[in-house]
Amino acid sequence: MAGSDITRSVADALQYISYYHPPDYIRSLSHAYTREQSPPAKNAIGQILLSSRMAAFGRRPICQDTGLVVVFAKVGMDARIKSTASFADLVNEGVRQAYLDPDNPLRASIVADPLARRVNTRDNTPAVVHVDLVQGNQIEITIAAKGGGSENKARFTTLNPTASVSDWVVNTVSTLGSGWCPPGLI
Template structure:
C-alpha cells in the first residue's frame, strides 16, 4: 500500500510549477543550441542566442522566462492501493491548493491569468485555480 500525505501532494504540485516556470527542458536547450550552430542568418542566430541567454538568466535567477505562465493542467493517476494519510481535502482541492501556493509564492509570484466565469463576469481568480 502506498501512503501519500496531503501536504506532500500539495507541496509537490507547488514545487513542480515553480520549477517549470524557470527551467527549460534539457532537450530543448540542446536542440536550440544545435540549431544556433547550424543557422546561417545573422538575425535568426541573434534571436536564438537571446533565447538561450534568457533561458540561462531565468534558471540562475529563478524567474519565469515568460510573464504569462499559462494555464495549469494536471493529470493524476492514482492506483488502487493508495491511502491518503491525514487528508482533509479531496484530490482536486489538494491540487488546487498546490497551484495556489505556487502562483502566490512571495519569492517568485507567477502571473495569474485564469478567469472565473470566462463567458460572464470574467473575474480573475488571482491564484490561477479553476
C-alpha cells in the same frame, strides 16, 4: 501519503517549470544555433538561450505568461491519501501556493467565469486536473503550464479522409503571421 505532500509537490513543480526549460529543449535549441546560417535567426535563437539562462540562474519566470495549469495524474487504486480534501482540492492548493509564492510570484491569469464576468481568481485556480486510475499504490503527477500565446495561433479543422494533413499544416502555418511567442515550434 499525506495530502500536504501532493500540495507541496505541485507547488514546487510549478515553481521549477516557471524558470527551467527542459534539458532536451535547450540541447535542441543549442544545436539549431550552431547550424543556423541566417544572422537574424541566429541572433533570435541566441537571445532565447540567454533569456533561458538568466531565468534559470535568477529563478524568475521564463515568460510573463505563466500559464493555465494542467495536471495529468496516474493514481494507483491502492494508493492512500491522508486528507479530507479531494485530489483536485489538494492540487489547486498547490497551484495557489506556487502562484502566490512571495519569493517568486507567478502571474495569475485564470478567470472564474470565462463566459460571463471574467473575474481573475488572483491565484490561478482552478487547474485542469486529469486523473487516470491505475494498478498499484503509487501516484505520478505530470504538470504543464499552458501559456495562452500559443492559443492565439491555434487552428482546428476536420479533413476528408483523402486530404493531406501535411498540406493543411503548411498552408495554415503560412497564414498565421506573427504574434506568438518565439520560437514557433511545429
